[in-house]
Amino acid sequence: MDFITSTAILPLLFGCLGVFGLFRLLQWVRGKAYLRNAVVVITGATSGLGKECAKVFYAAGAKLVLCGRNGGALEELIRELTASHATKVQTHKPYLVTFDLTDSGAIVAAAAEILQCFGYVDILVNNAGISYRGTIMDTTVDVDKRVMETNYFGPVALTKALLPSMIKRRQGHIVAISSIQGKMSIPFRSAYAASKHATQAFFDCLRAEMEQYEIEVTVISPGYIHTNLSVNAITADGSRYGVMDTTTAQGRSPVEVAQDVLAAVGKKKKDVILADLLPSLAVYLRTLAPGLFFSLMASRARKERKSKNS
Numbered sequence: 001m002d003f004i005t006s007t008a009i010l011p012l013l014f015g016c017l018g019v020f021g022l023f024r025l026l027q028w029v030r031g032k033a034y035l036r037n038a039v040v041v042i043t044g045a046t047s048g049l050g051k052e053c054a055k056v057f058y059a060a061g062a063k064l065v066l067c068g069r070n071g072g073a074l075e076e077l078i079r080e081l082t083a084s085h086a087t088k089v090q091t092h093k094p095y096l097v098t099f100d101l102t103d104s105g106a107i108v109a110a111a112a113e114i115l116q117c118f119g120y121v122d123i124l125v126n127n128a129g130i131s132y133r134g135t136i137m138d139t140t141v142d143v144d145k146r147v148m149e150t151n152y153f154g155p156v157a158l159t160k161a162l163l164p165s166m167i168k169r170r171q172g173h174i175v176a177i178s179s180i181q182g183k184m185s186i187p188f189r190s191a192y193a194a195s196k197h198a199t200q201a202f203f204d205c206l207r208a209e210m211e212q213y214e215i216e217v218t219v220i221s222p223g224y225i226h227t228n229l230s231v232n233a234i235t236a237d238g239s240r241y242g243v244m245d246t247t248t249a250q251g252r253s254p255v256e257v258a259q260d261v262l263a264a265v266g267k268k269k270k271d272v273i274l275a276d277l278l279p280s281l282a283v284y285l286r287t288l289a290p291g292l293f294f295s296l297m298a299s300r301a302r303k304e305r306k307s308k309n310s
């Protein structure tokens with residue numbers, strides 16, 4: 001056994017580790033090259049994950065087009081980015097384009113403006129979104145529609161408006177920031193979970209259809225992130241929720257999640273879950289043991305109802 005260990009197994013083990021290390025290094029170098037000078041459009045760049053994505057893509061040498069509804073916040077972010085000199089690669093002054101994702105007419109005009117910035121788009125990061133809190137019975141259909149307009153129809157319209165130029169160049173990459181709630185639904189989040197399930201489905205179809213043009217599609221499904229998403233969420237009657245939920249406050253830092261998004265895009269990953277072990281396991285439970293998953297969700301709904309009524 002000793003002989004076998006010293007002459008075969010150990011060298012084989014070190015050989016495999018070496019090859020794996022080399023492969024990872026190669027992936028890292030290729031990822032960096034892919035992002036340097038790439039024209040990257042980020043929606044929802046005024047806040048939270050989008051703002052942090054803007055910082056990491058900028059530092060990676062990307063040519064940014066930052067989008068949002070609040071022009072002042074985008075200008076402030078551009079000032080912040082261009083004032084920082086802590087990067088080793090050449091950086092580029094970002095452009096800003098303001099529009100509301102619920103306004104389909106504005107999206108067509110915005111896409112034309114985006115294309116004028118650098119002449120083309122390499123990577124579109126569909127990040128902007130809103131969340132929702134409420135019971136299905138109390139929620140007006142207008143609220144369901146508003147969440148779908150922002151999280152689903154808006155990104156779909158922007159993607160469709162930018163795709164023809166990508167197809168022409170046979171080059172492009174569409175990124176959708178979905179959510180773990182795009183893979184499983186939790187109670188009192190119906191409109192949000194529905195919009196993210198629709199996002200997952202649409203971009204999965206897109207990936208298959210775009211393969212012929214060599215256009216990449218990445219769907220990223222984070223768990224809780226410590227941003228203002230719950231504060232900015234809308235409720236059953238459309239008013240602002242305005243509360244920082246404990247789950248959101250205990251979520252991952254948006255800085256870390258943005259770095260994971262950058263790495264996933266650099267590696268051209270197709271589908272990524274960025275969540276802790278428990279929510280990640282719940283996704284598999286939903287598929288492998290749906291009965292058990294549904295019981296757990298019903299019990300969660302009972303508990304939440306009870307705590308609201310007490």
Ligand SMILES: NC(=O)c1ccc[n+]([C@@H]2O[C@H](COP(=O)([O-])OP(=O)(O)OC[C@H]3O[C@@H](n4cnc5c(N)ncnc54)[C@H](OP(=O)(O)O)[C@@H]3O)[C@@H](O)[C@H]2O)c1
Pocket residue numbers: 043044045046047048049050068069070073099100101102127128129130131150177178179180221222223224225226227228229230232248251
């Ligand atoms: N935070 C989490 O726990 C979590 C978990 C999983 C997935 N996500 C996803 O991550 C993405 C970013 O959210 P976040 O956590 O960073 O939340 P956030 O801080 O509230 O940021 C949301 C961004 O979306 C923009 N936005 C909202 N409605 C818009 C509209 N109608 N038109 C254009 N832009 C609009 C906001 O711009 P304004 O400044 O104009 O409002 C803001 O920049 C979302 O897609 C969200 O679903 C978040």
